[in-house]
């Protein structure tokens with residue numbers, strides 16, 4: 453029953469995962485191209501390109517982890533429950549962010565903590 457209810461989210465997440473995988477492959481290919489042309493481009497250009505591509509790759513890898521975790525929560529029937537306070541996550545929140553692991557309140561709290569640490 454739970455799986456059925458979250459079928460749409462599951463599909464959405466899998467689709468998003470597919471897009472991310474493709475984009476990540478593109479970024480990694482681009483990174484290799486930069487590496488191969490290292491001696492043709494200036495050092496500063498090379499470094500800023502690598503920096504940007506590495507950051508992109510990092511971001512997509514992190515996104516992959518988040519989506520994989522959400523898919524696992526669906527399979528295990530824990531989906532839609534806030535990891536922080538164990539309360540149900542707002543349905544409209546899952547509609548826009550199906551990978552959400554926290555309710556709006558917990559997310560806000562976490563972000564303010566992360567900002568304080570950083």
Ligand SMILES: [Zn+2]
Nearest residue numbers: 534537555558
């Ligand atoms: Zn919460």
